Each structure stands twice: as structure tokens, then as C-alpha cells.
Amino acid sequence: MAVKITTAAFTGIDGAIVSVEVDIGRGLPCFNIVGLPDISVKESKERVRAAIINSGFDFPVSKIVINLAPADIRKVGALFDLPIAIGILIATEQIVFEDAEKFLIMGELSLSGDLKRVRGVLPITIEGINNRINNFILPQYNAEECSVVKEAKVYPFENLKEVVEYIKYRDLMPYEYRNDEKQIEGKLDFEDILGQESCRRAIEVAAAGNHNLLMIGPPGSGKTMIAQRVSTILPPLSYEEGLEVTKIYSVSGKLEKTTGLVYDRPFRTPHHTTTNVALIGGGNNLMPGEVSLAHNGILFLDEILEFKKNVLEVLRQPLEDRVIKICRASGTVTYPCNFMAIIATNPCPCGYYGSSKQCTCRDYERKRYIGKLSGPLLDRIDLFTFVNSLSFEELQSKSKGESSKSIRLRVEKAREIQKNRFEEENIYSNAQMDGRLIRKYCKLNNKSNKIIEKIYSRYNLSTRAYSRILKVARTIADLNERKAIEESDIIEALQYRRFLNEEII
Incomplete structure (x- = not known):
């Protein structure tokens, strides 16, 4: 029977849940990883083998197949080391992990079994929360990053032995994020x-x-x-x-x-x-x-x-x-x-x-x-x-x-x-306004409209330059705490469009 461990990958800044399926059966001893892994994932075979042995556990001399599902997502990075190792230990009955589906596990293993930092922990954590997984086992290095998500229960560890001990005895409280927001007053002013x-x-x-x-x-x-x-x-x-x-x-x-x-x-x-x-x-x-x-x-x-x-x-x-x-x-x-x-x-x-x-x-x-x-x-x-x-x-x-x-x-x-x-x-912000929002929030009175119409025709401005003038005028009005854009706002915004030759572009 295959063992299933939940982990995740990331694409861009979005996480994607990945299931690590471990099957150990009869046959010539081998260790294969399938499911569209890249080179760093394929190399995890040697890291996982050495980490398990050097942590005092037995590595099976059997046919081992690891499937990273879904197979259409490219798996990149070394964050699959820890879930693969835990899956092998469960499959060989060296540990019992009855509620494994409630945990999302990630981490890179060194040859000695120590856990190293991984990339993309925050988007993975958010994806886990979206999939109703609130418990996260990961390297100590990534504890602060993961714990910024308020719903996450974070369990950070230094090595594989500590992870196994926690799975056996559940003797650790979740890591608490220290929300020490600091507004550092720099030397620049x-x-x-x-x-x-x-x-x-x-x-x-x-x-x-x-x-x-x-x-x-x-x-x-x-x-x-x-x-x-x-x-x-x-x-x-x-x-x-x-x-x-x-x-x-x-x-x-x-x-x-x-x-x-x-x-x-x-x-x-x-x-x-x-x-x-x-x-x-x-x-x-x-x-x-x-x-x-x-x-x-x-x-x-x-x-x-x-x-x-x-x-x-x-x-x-x-x-x-x-x-x-x-x-x-x-x-x-x-x-x-x-x-x-x-x-x-x-x-x-x-x-x-x-x-x-x-x-x-x-x-x-x-x-x-x-x-x-x-x-x-x-x-x-x-x-x-x-x-x-x-x-x-x-x-x-x-x-x-x-x-x-x-x-x-x-x-x-x-x-x-x-x-x-x-x-x-x-x-x-005002800079993010599109055409629809500019028409809605940058309405001009008759005098302002005549000023910008004259400049638009005289300098043959582009539509984009026209919209940027309106956005800047809207910001100037906001700085002056005015609801409507006035002539002085338009005139100041036009001055900021003057280039080297004094022409408005």
C-alpha cells in the first residue's frame, strides 16, 4: 500500500499542493522518482538515503518508487527531501503517522540529516491554508516566514531526528510569530x-x-x-x-x-x-x-x-x-x-x-x-x-x-x-487608474477642460500623456485635500510634462 504525504510546489508566487506517494515493493533494489521532477529533485535520492542512514534509521534495500502528483506540474527545488524521507520511514513501519493528511511537510535535507532553508515557503503556506491544511513541518530557518500567516500552526525543526521525535510524541507547541513591526528611523532625511x-x-x-x-x-x-x-x-x-x-x-x-x-x-x-x-x-x-x-x-x-x-x-x-x-x-x-x-x-x-x-x-x-x-x-x-x-x-x-x-x-x-x-x-493609488476610472474620478470643470484642450492640440499629445496629466492633477488635488480638480492642479501637472526643449510631451 502506497504512503501519501502532503507537500507543495510553487509557480511564480503561487503555491500548488503536491502529494508525495511512496511505494516500496519487491524487485531489484532501485530508487526512482517520477512526476515531472527537475534535476534538483532527482538528486534528492542520494540526499534522502544518506540522511536516513546518518540519522540512525534503516534505509530499505527494495524497489522504491516516489510519485509526485499531479504529474503535470513541474517540481523544482529541494523542498521535497523531507516529505520523501518521512514517507519512506512510514512505509517501512519505522514510524507511525496517523494524521499525516493534516500536515504539510517541506524541507531540504543535508547528508547528515540536518534541515536547510527552502524557497517559496510563504506562497506554499497560503496555498495550504486555502486547502484547509493548517499544520506545517519545515526547517527552523523558515519559521518566521511561514508564521506570518495568522492561521498557520508552524512546527520548525533543525534535523530529521527532531521531526521523527515530534511525530512520535507530539511534544512541541506551534511556533508563535513575534509581530515586532519596527519603523526604523534611518539616517537619510x-x-x-x-x-x-x-x-x-x-x-x-x-x-x-x-x-x-x-x-x-x-x-x-x-x-x-x-x-x-x-x-x-x-x-x-x-x-x-x-x-x-x-x-x-x-x-x-x-x-x-x-x-x-x-x-x-x-x-x-x-x-x-x-x-x-x-x-x-x-x-x-x-x-x-x-x-x-x-x-x-x-x-x-x-x-x-x-x-x-x-x-x-x-x-x-x-x-x-x-x-x-x-x-x-x-x-x-x-x-x-x-x-x-x-x-x-x-x-x-x-x-x-x-x-x-x-x-x-x-x-x-x-x-x-x-x-x-x-x-x-x-x-x-x-x-x-x-x-x-x-x-x-x-x-x-x-x-x-x-x-x-x-x-x-x-x-x-x-x-x-x-x-x-x-x-x-x-x-x-492614482497611478493605477485605467481609462474607466480616469473618466470617473478625474472630471474637469470648463476652465480646466479648455486649458488642457489647448495644450493637447498645440503639442499634439498622445492619449497616454493626456491620461497621465489627469492622474497627476488628481494627485495634486488630493495633496491639497480637494474633491474636484481645479485649474491650478491642471497647470501644475502640465509643468511636470515639460522636457528639455521646454515642450510639453
Whole structure:
């Protein structure tokens, strides 16, 4: 009679219940694993054999067949080691596990029988809860991650012996999650930024509505310094947002042992030599890329014109759809990527066009340089702002700028307005509005409508640019705590669409 142990696999950030069926029968001694396993799962045969023997148990010299059902789901990773080992011990009557169907078991085994961390524990836990399985046996390393799900009863262990002892004696209480949410006050603060009032305002508007922002300025003007402080004015992640971020970091294997739920918004800064696969995601195991790791946080692309053009163009869909679908021969996965893009660049190769220092570039060199930002890509950016060099008087000024704390209060208030507005729409911010929601929530009076009609016709704006102007105007109105969009909101939003040549695009 075959023994059945419940475990799970994951595809993207979604879990999938898997049954480990163990059959030990007569025949020539062999150990086979079937059910669409990858190489790491096939290699578990040697790990399981050594772990069972080195833990003081007997390994059967018989024909062993392990089936991972359903067979149409690709099984990836070493998390099946522990359920396979437990199944073999039950099948050889070395232990009795009468209520095995109430437990979901996962974990990688070392040759000595120690349990090692595995990826994807959080989505697997959520899938288990959805299938009415509340008890989880897993490595000690993954205890914090699994226990963030309130309904989960987590039993973490260091090695195979401890698991067997628990199955025999049931002498362990479930692990309790220490909900020690910490709002760490970092050293970075907007009060360190001297001057740059127009840029600070643009950053505040972008943060309030989760809009994408492009900063243009000469070298040393403070673009990177400003971008590093954007996270200090964003509200903390909600429980639902934190779960989404934690699931992504779980499947990518980037969670630390002491990390349960992620409360800090991600801040990702890929280097300009990054490939399109590293940025978008993919590879043999269809891992999330930088755009997904920045989900519900910030993706900062410094010196964006130093990126390869083909890498920049793959950002078009994530910036618009806020999800990325990766299709490869090994499968198809969908990852969320609702990030706030902060982009910084110099205006020309020498970096000083439009500043107080003389530019040494020729006109065609400037056009070729800035031309790496294609029209479709610029269309997907909500705000443009110029970061000027500071004068000597500004550098010597002893007065501090407005602190991150006071800016964050206004941003949180605007975000709360948006949260209440979109309560029934399943979105969080103005930047996520589609055409239907723009028509519903961005209604203009006659004066505002005439202003934007004139600009639309004069500069031949695209429909996407028009909708982004309305979204930004809606955010400005929220910051000013106004229910209706007024002319001043539209005028300010239009100023944020001015590019290098002073044209509105």
C-alpha cells in the first residue's frame, strides 16, 4: 500500500499542493522518482538515503518508487527531501503517522540529516491554508516566514531526528510569530537636501500618487541623493502589500532568517550593466527580476542613458501594466511589478547642458544621447523635473529643508484619500487608474477642460500623456485635500510634462 504525504510546489508566487506517494515493493533494489521532477529533485535520492542512514534509521534495500502528483506540474527545488524521507520511514513501519493528511511537510535535507532553508515557503503556506491544511513541518530557518500567516500552526525543526521525535510524541507547541513591526528611523532625511524646491515638490507629488519620475540634471547636482530619500516619505507597507512583497522575496530566496513579514518598502538600484533578464526576470527557474523585487517600492535607475537601449525598451510593458508575464520553454509565470520608477540622467554626454556651466557637446550629440529615451518610454513617465546645480550661497546656508517626517504626513494623508476612493476598485493609488476610472474620478470643470484642450492640440499629445496629466492633477488635488480638480492642479501637472526643449510631451 502506497504512503501519501502532503507537500507543495510553487509557480511564480503561487503555491500548488503536491502529494508525495511512496511505494516500496519487491524487485531489484532501485530508487526512482517520477512526476515531472527537475534535476534538483532527482538528486534528492542520494540526499534522502544518506540522511536516513546518518540519522540512525534503516534505509530499505527494495524497489522504491516516489510519485509526485499531479504529474503535470513541474517540481523544482529541494523542498521535497523531507516529505520523501518521512514517507519512506512510514512505509517501512519505522514510524507511525496517523494524521499525516493534516500536515504539510517541506524541507531540504543535508547528508547528515540536518534541515536547510527552502524557497517559496510563504506562497506554499497560503496555498495550504486555502486547502484547509493548517499544520506545517519545515526547517527552523523558515519559521518566521511561514508564521506570518495568522492561521498557520508552524512546527520548525533543525534535523530529521527532531521531526521523527515530534511525530512520535507530539511534544512541541506551534511556533508563535513575534509581530515586532519596527519603523526604523534611518539616517537619510529630506532635510539634508539644500534648495531644489521644485524638485522636492515633484518628488512629493510622485510619492503621493505612486507616479514615475524622471530627474534631469548635471553631475553632482544631487539626483542620487534625492532618490535615496524618497523611501523616507512613503507610508509603511500595509499587511496585504507586505504579504505580496514577502512572497516575491520568498520565491527568490532573498529573505533572511529573522525576516517574517517585510514592512519596509523595497528600494532596488540595478547597475547600468544589468541585462534585460536580470531586470525583467526569467532564467532556467523563471525567477523574478528587479522590476518584481521592487514591487510596492521604488526602482531607481541611475544614469539611465548608460543602460543598453534594448534593456530600456523592455520596461515599456511593466511601467504600463504593472505586471510582467514571463514565457519560456520551461513554463510561464506572472509576477506583479507595481513599482514607483525614479529615473535619473544627465541632459547630454558632458552633463552640463542647461546648467550654469558651459556645455561642450554638439547639437547632434545631445539629440543622439537623449534619443536613447524613446517616445513610448517617455510617454510612460508621469513627471519630469530638472535638478539644478547649487550656488555657493545655498551650499553655505545653515537652514535645513523640510524634514521627511512632515512630507510623509502629507503623502500619507493623500494615500489615505486614494485608499478610500478605490476601496471597491482593487487598486491602491492614482497611478493605477485605467481609462474607466480616469473618466470617473478625474472630471474637469470648463476652465480646466479648455486649458488642457489647448495644450493637447498645440503639442499634439498622445492619449497616454493626456491620461497621465489627469492622474497627476488628481494627485495634486488630493495633496491639497480637494474633491474636484481645479485649474491650478491642471497647470501644475502640465509643468511636470515639460522636457528639455521646454515642450510639453
